Amino acid sequence: MDKKRLDYYKKKLQTRRDELLKAIARTEQEGREADEDPTVDLADKAANSYTKEFLFGQTHNDRSLLQLVDDALARMKDSAFGECVSCHEELQQKRLEAVPWTRYCITCQEKKEKGLL
Ligand SMILES: [Zn+2]
Secondary structure, three states: OOHHHHHHHHHHHHHHHHHHHHHHHHHHHHHHHHHHOOOOOHHHHHHHHHHHHHHHHHHHHHHHHHHHHHHHHHHHHOOOOOEOOOOOOEOOHHHHHHOOOOOOOHHHHHHHHOOOO
8 A cells, every 4th residue: 555545544543543532531521420410319310320331332332443443553553554354355445445444355344244254
């Protein structure tokens, strides 16, 4: 992959990374505030624990994605970015454009989803 294209994806990944870090920090903050609010009554507390579960799920997703983004940035350093980690075929530009942190080509992704990889 040429440097210009690599820089382009790098910027995309870094932007996404910043967004995720902000989202995680914000969600954690909301979770803490829900805990510390002394004005909530019991009904609110029940709603609160539901909210917290939701927030927890949210950070979990954000963190998983953050890990994928970090991995992609690490692969850039190893010049392995842009190829499938399984079959080492070059990834389609269209696929990278949509999900620059993707690790698999479409064929391997499908195999993985079917549990064949
Ligand atoms: Zn592949």
